[in-house]
Amino acid sequence: MIAQFCEQDYRHWDHHLDDFKFANNSARHESTGFTPSFLNFGRELEVPKALYRNEEPVPEEEPSNADREIRRNRLSKLQEVFDLVRVNLSHAFNSQSHYYNLRLRDWRCHVGDRVMKRENPLSSAVKGFAAKLAPKYSGPYTVVKVVSPVVYNLKSDTGKRVNRIHVKDLKPVPFTTELGIP
Incomplete structure (x- = not known):
């Protein structure tokens, strides 16, 4: 990614590390089916300096019963997502190990060989x-x-x-x- 982005200007590649990190964290992972940001934070990252925001920040106050119920639902949905990720990773592991093992050479040497x-x-x-x-x-x-x-x-x-x-x-x-x- 760095080589593609920098092209001929190699001196300032480190100035763009935040952009690379954002791209990596917001890209859907083939094995899990989700982005790293969603799996770590429970939400997708917002594009910096976006014209439209999903919601405005709410000042901190004591959560009401409705807020607690919303958080409980969000946590249960995240638990379902994590279960799905475990299944997806298991399928990806089986598929990748199958293709890896096609080239596996189970050969060992012994003293004197x-x-x-x-x-x-x-x-x-x-x-x-x-x-x-x-x-x-x-x-x-x-x-x-x-x-x-x-x-x-x-x-x-x-x-x-x-x-x-x-x-x-x-x-x-x-x-x-x-x-x-x-």
């Missing part, structure tokens, strides 16, 4: 190196320690140790690589 490690090289015009054309994985490495179920320490065939590599950056060594076939 042979793996390849993902590389993240950076391009360098000075060196004439294009990262896009570089190999994506290096190795093979041998798993020497399981630090946690998703973090491993590795050792290369030359004896170089690589510590604390996440499972997302590893893949099993292809059978053809182990046989020395490219």
Whole structure:
């Protein structure tokens, strides 16, 4: 949002933080179905400097029975909204977890397994190196320690140790690589 708003003038992006905050708090959230301002304050935010206001501020005085009944009704409606939000969030969680789990790879390493490690090289015009054309994985490495179920320490065939590599950056060594076939 900041990048879209500032375009070419990057020096004064912080002058607009209140506008960004208002836009974020008044935007309807896809998962809950409500705006953050409504869920936090029980009402929608008014546009600053609006020509029309919903109601004028009332001076503070002792609430009457009618006012108490109005507040009680408002609280019961808010409770219904919160129940609906819980249901909406549950549906959103199920939908999002379904799509996330489509790409989930339930693979774990064990000590002694042979793996390849993902590389993240950076391009360098000075060196004439294009990262896009570089190999994506290096190795093979041998798993020497399981630090946690998703973090491993590795050792290369030359004896170089690589510590604390996440499972997302590893893949099993292809059978053809182990046989020395490219």
